[in-house]
Amino acid sequence: MSHDPLQTGQARYAWREIDRREPPKRKAEERITDFHEIYSLFDEAMIREQASRCVQCVSPACVTGCPLGNRIPEWIALAAEGRFLEAAEISRRTSSMPEICPRVCPQERLCEDACVIHSPEEPVCIGAIEKFINEYALASGNGHIATAPRNGLRVAVVGSGPGGLACADELSRMGYTVTVYESQLLPGGLLLFGIPAFKLDKAVVERRINILKQQGVEFKVGVTLGKDVSLSGLLENHQAVFLGIGALKPKALDVPGADLQGVIQGLPFLAQKNAPIALDLPPVDVNGRRVVVLGGGDSAMDCLRTAIRCGAAEVVCAYRRDLANMPGSRKEYANALEEGARFLFLTNPLAIEGNGDGNVTGVRCVRMELGEPDASGRRKPRPVAGSEFQIPADLVLVAYGFDPVPFPPGSDLARIAVNDWGATKVDQNQMTSVPGVFAGGDVVRGPSLVVHAVRDGRRAAAGIHRYLTELKPSPAPAQP
Ligand SMILES: Cc1cc2nc3c(=O)[nH]c(=O)nc-3n(C[C@H](O)[C@H](O)[C@H](O)COP(=O)(O)OP(=O)(O)OC[C@H]3O[C@@H](n4cnc5c(N)ncnc54)[C@H](O)[C@@H]3O)c2cc1C
Incomplete structure (x- = not known):
């Protein structure tokens, strides 16, 4: 059957008649009482109608606007015809997390920003359609698990965030035997321990990891590279190593009073309130307290909304630039406002004040x-x-972003070249300065997006495959 919207009778100018719709969203009063996802799926009729708004551009800007180069118009045309399984099949060819990215991507800055009908009209709701078709396919037990005959080559993936998981996915589909080493006790990286459950249900992450397990990927959790295993140890037992260890060193708050009780970093706070397991972190009581969040990125939005769900009396975000220059997603900013967060733009802390x-x-x-x-x-x-003025506060959450954790000096990781702010250097194949060791995601880019980590992981898998099949290096020498 043809996918051409003109041949299938799909109206090319439907966007003039049909308004963009947002997927159903729970009311703010209800959603602040729990940590469940706030959006649900469109029904089938609405998906078909919304998909029919796509004009099927000859040179689709949405594809270039997507870091993964997702084949958006193809699966949108299929979705418009109600051929959801075929649509999902195409969507997962370019994405290792086609049900996760639509939940967390800032589409308004990526594919939907590039959509040609974005101006003068509202763009096609690409994210909602991607989520629907993939949830549809997953619910029908269709696809997603891909097994290939093993090729006898072993790759170690270190870190189980989106970068590591995407790399493991691609490699296992190519027949590699992949072991993921993760220092936490559950795999998922920031998908599990950073991004709150009201944006990304933890069961969705668990389902994706189970797919990888069924594809033959082995997970070794509670294992830290540089402590429990060495790089040379991994290279002895694997033909290549991928480092997807993120950038998890929080930027410090450098003002007087930053060491007072009640000043804490945002990420451990989010992890404690959102992780599906109890973590060995000091408890943070938010109930009835006045919370100030410092920063304007995604972490700041998540801290605000998590504090609200934990019963804070008042939640204020202080950010030194204005809204137009705030890095956090506009969608999440709007959600935070709806849920009761207050924003003070062009506001910078000079000191944290405390009592006796x-x-x-x-x-x-x-x-x-x-x-x-x-710059x-x-x-x-x-x-x-x-x-100068004062914001009253009982709890201050610092959400100033992150840097890569420095490799332990003296360890064999220290031979990997990094740039002047500590990010791992890679070539066009994602290979580091150490042959056979690849890297991607936040450890290379600094704090970025899930979709960028997925792209790096997939690109590294292709680089590893090229390295092991075309360059055919002799096995790495064992280190003493
Ligand atoms: C609070 C918060 C909210 C965010 N919200 C969004 C969002 O809405 N949308 C979006 O696109 N992006 C968001 N991001 C950014 C996104 O989560 C990251 O860009 C992405 O997770 C990076 O993926 P990664 O695989 O590089 O690393 P990570 O997800 O950080 O995973 C790294 C993993 O490596 C493990 N590890 C580290 N060192 C070692 C070691 N030595 N040995 C073994 N394991 C190790 C860590 O435990 C971790 O599991 C958010 C980030 C934060 C902090």
């Missing part, structure tokens, strides 16, 4: 104004003289 017991009582701030663009192209904030 060493507990936080507030954040002394200064108003900012935007000056000239800095990143964003306008640099500068303080406004005489504009």
Whole structure:
């Protein structure tokens, strides 16, 4: 059957008649009482109608707008015809997480931003369609698990975030025997221990990991590279190694009072409140407390919304730039606002204030104004003289982003070249300076997106395959 929308009778100008719809979203009053996902799926009729808004561009900008180069118009055309299983089959050819990316991608900055009907109209709801077709296929038990005859070659994947999982997926589909080494007691990386369950249900991550297990991927959890195993030890038993160990060193809050009780890093807070297992972290009581979140990225949005769900009396975000320059997803910003978060833009902390017991009582701030663009192209904030004020607070969550964890000096990991801010250097095949050792995701890019880690993991798998089949190196020498 043809997929051509013109031949199938799909209206090419349907977008003029049919408005974009957002998938059903639970009311804010209801959703702040639990950690369940806030969006549900469209029904089949609505998916077909929304998919019919796609104009099937000859040079689809949405494909280039997607870091994975997802074949969006093809699966949208199939979805418009109600051929959901075929649509899902095409969608998973380019993505190792086609049910996870639509839940967490900032589509408004990627595929949907590139959609040609974005201007003058609203773009096609690409993310909602991708989620629907893949949930449909998963519910029908269709596809997703791909097994291939083993090729006798072994690869170690270190780190089980989206980068490591995508690399393991691709390699196992090619016949490699893959073992994933993960320092946490559950695999998933930030999908499990960072991104809150109201954005990404933990059962969805578990289901994806189970698919990999059924594909033959082995998981060894509670194993830390550089402590329990060495790089040379892995290279003795595997023909290649992929490092997907993320960038998990939180940036510090560098103001007086940052060591007061009640000032804590956002990521351990999120992990404690969202992880599906109890973690060995000091408990943080949020109930009835006034919470100030410092930062303006995805982690900050997640801290705000998690604090609200934990019963905070008041939740305020202080961010030094304005909304236009805030890195966090607009969709999640809107959700945070709906749920009761308050935003103070152009606001920078000068000091954390405390009482005689060493507990936080507030954040002394200064108003900012935007000056000239800095190296990143964003306008640099500068303080406004005489504009100091205080935000009362019992708990301050620091969400300033992350850096790669430095490789332990003296360990054999230290021979991997890094750039001046500690990110691992890779070539066009994602190979590091050490032959046979590849890397991708946040450890290479710094804090980024799930979809970028997936792309790197897939690209590294192709690089590993090329390295092991075309370059045919002799096995790495065992280290003493
Ligand atoms: C709070 C928060 C919210 C976010 N929200 C979004 C979002 O909504 N959308 C989006 O696209 N992105 C989001 N991101 C970013 C996204 O989660 C990351 O870009 C992505 O997870 C990076 O994937 P990764 O595989 O490189 O690393 P990670 O997901 O960080 O996984 C790295 C894994 O390696 C393990 N590890 C580290 N060192 C070792 C070692 N030595 N030995 C063994 N294992 C090791 C870690 O335990 C971890 O499991 C968010 C990030 C945070 C922190």
